[in-house]
Amino acid sequence: MKIHLREASSIENSDGLIVCTGNDLDVSKAYGLPIEHLKQKETFEGKIGEVQFMTLVQQEKLQDVALIGVGNSEKFCETKFIKSLGEAIKGLKKKKVSHIVLDLKALSSVAVVDKKLQKLIFSALIMSDYEFNDYKTDAKPSTLETISVLGNDLDESCLNEGVILGETNVFSRYLTNMPANIMTPDQLAKIAKDYVQPYGLEIEIKDENQIEALGMHAYFAVAKASANPPRLIVMRHMGAPESDKRLALVGKGLTYDSGGLSIKPTASMVTMKDDMGGASAVIAAMGAIARLDIKANVIGIVAACENMISGLSYKPGDIISSMGGKSIYIGNTDAEGRLTLIDAVTYGLNEEKATHVVDIATLTGAAIHCLGSVASPVVTNNDDFYHIVEKSFNKADEKVWKMPVFDAYKELVKHDQADLTNTAGAPGTITAGIFIGEFAKDVPWVHIDIAGTAFKDKASGIYSKGGTGSGAIPLVYLAKKMTK
Template sequence: MDFSIKPIDAKTGLAGVKTGCIAVGVFEDKKLSRTAQALDAKGEITAAVKSGDISGKPGSTLLLRGIEGVAAERVLLVGLGKQDGVTDKNFQSALQAVAKSFSGIGATDGALALPLDLVAGRDAAWAIRGAVLAARDAGYRYDETKSKKEAEPTGVRKMTVLVPAEDLALAKSAAAQGQALANGVELTKTLGNLPPNICTPTYLADTAKKLAGEFGFNVEILDRKQLEALKMGSFLSVTKGSDEPPKFIVLKHMGGKQKDAPVVLVGKGITFDTGGISLKPGANMDEMKYDMCGAASVLGTFRAIGEMALRLNVIGVIPACENMPSGRASKPGDIVTSMSGQTIEILNTDAEGRLILCDALTYVERFKPAAVVDIATLTGACVTALGHHNTGLFTRHDDAHDALAAELLAAGKATGDTAWRMPIEDAYQEQLKSNFADMANIGGPPGGSITAACFLERYTRKYTWAHLDIAGTAWKSGAAKGATGRPVPLLTTFLINRANGKKS
């Protein structure tokens, strides 16, 4: 979908806007927003609302045609909830409803005229970014591996966001940011949705190279021999059962000052996870192609910040491989030595994500980072704890880590890509004890997402770090099966805020 920003004409106002459909807001108490009032010279909108044809609840809609005195062919009324309490969620529900309605009507162009300053603590820029994301999400289709491409959707293909003239420059900047973010989300979705015979570690490495060529990133791809030289015994133990060569991807966007410490994003890149010798059940195993969504989210975030030319130093690190069973594969009971020198008893080969991440987290020490955030579809236990609404956020409990957690939580709340903080405490570390190595790679069923984070924490004590467990939020199952693109909005907004000096 194409987007444009236009000022509201001071003479003709909203009623003079010529378009296939214009969207305005109404409230639950049968009151009109100020933009709806601007189209209600003859009282037709008031009559429709008072009749009960639209409830005004967040996301409810009513399409009207031929409103007297209005140049637009159609007027879409969209519910915003209670007038005195429009929340982030309510406004985003309204934006999603507009996007859905626009995609199914007989107009090719539409205009958005919701009041963009209704939500306390949010400005017009926030609303415009949300509008772009909602529209692009509604229009996303995956057909890369279909012999016949899906027909182009009907409905609105050009959306204009109408703003007061004094907000024009701010609005155009926000729309550009929204487009960049949407492009990043779409890349992450597509990488996640691709089948594992296509989206291999080599494919992820080639994608990183393409991004580097397009946006001027520095890129380095380490192969098996280099990983052996670095003594990444933990990472390499996971790759042993697969014929696909492992790749260790390093992307650098150095948009900040030369001496500024970088923010490092580390993404788990298991392009297919059978569980290894600890083989998973066959049902729904196809969804283990999504075990590289942490890696995909790092690449999507780089796609977004590259297009934005973000003034911040950001490094992305992706350990990528398959986890397969074979005569060469790691076995339960094997002991491996990580890059840090710590030894690990592998009690379950299906707890492999932490085995590749721990070496990546040791590797990033060389960058002397300002902060490190790892992103991983790490544990089914996180899905049990938080469901599919919130990403699990884990950090240590001290001032520096509390501040980093606050930044990430705020970025998630601003975009609707929310996270929930979980504990990391020494008591949980006890579950990782091993009689034969420095630690075991699992701590048993109780608090499984927490003990997984505790395992990673042992490799991050030289810098400020947070872990995002996206096992419940990276993809959807069932009829709506597909990657969600999360947590690209959270990560990108976190980095934008850092670039703008907004730190907790």
């Protein structure tokens, strides 16, 4: 699907029309059509977030129309507007339209259509066109071919970047949605290589022997029970070789999580192909960082593996080591993600000399109880760095919220038989983050738990059912901020 900017207000040669407006009369005036030519079921008030579909009849032709309410300057909300734009695209796609005209001109009367909002709009158009149906034998390809955008002072550079960001989100969702019998650690590594290499990224993939030789004992303890061996994926974009700053993006890469010997119930295992949502975000973001030629040094790290059951499984009650040198008591084998992440974080510090670290992971079910599916909880050791991360998420219209890290919580991750325990108990989202933080040393570090935001049970707005690509676009914005 292609997007291009147009200055004219003609709606000819299109079978779909999306109009930002305050009421239905604006449509008739804008296109010189009598109001009786707009066939609708109910009154459209033009409130922010309101969407209504109708049919435009002109010259014996029918055109499917979606009205999007923009409200007024006091009540305008970017999040509601982008959601309604997604609903409009999806609604017109159901009507099999091929060419859509999106008229944004009325938007400038209630909002400042700055570069941030333009990028949100253009990326939303790409994101709204995606759905996962790769394995449906009767799947029909999208009929949507082009979207022509009309507006005041729209920027071609914003369009180009917005499209890249939208494609970044879609690629992240694709990786997350792939079934685990196909998206094994090795396959994830191969796809990552094929994805990032054309953009000039350096990528290194380490096998199980190299992982073990590096002393990544915690990561390997999780991985060794599976017939599908682990793969450590390291991607490097050295866009500022003269700079000492190095940002490590660490994504949890559990391509499948059965829970191990602390096995999950079946209902909880069905969606565990998405337990690599953090890895998906990092891989997709690294591709975009290279495509945009961001002048920063960024290293993407994914410790990909499966948490399975065999005679080689690590067990509750075990005490294992880690690349960071700390011993860990295993209270539950289903608290595995943090074990892979601590070795990946240590690798970033020791081997890649990272000066700043962000880890992103579908880590705890407790994250859903904390903030639901609206925002991702964060644990950090550096408020200044957190605020940079927060701004990056806000720019992408995604939300994070910092959790408290009290000394009493830090005591919970300690154990009487080992340095640490992987199951510190409630508050589980916070103690899981603190556990990872034990390996970040004094380096500015932010942990983002996307367990509640990485997956949707049903389509909504710009998202389809399945993976959401949570974090992918914000990580690109974060890389940009590292240039300052």
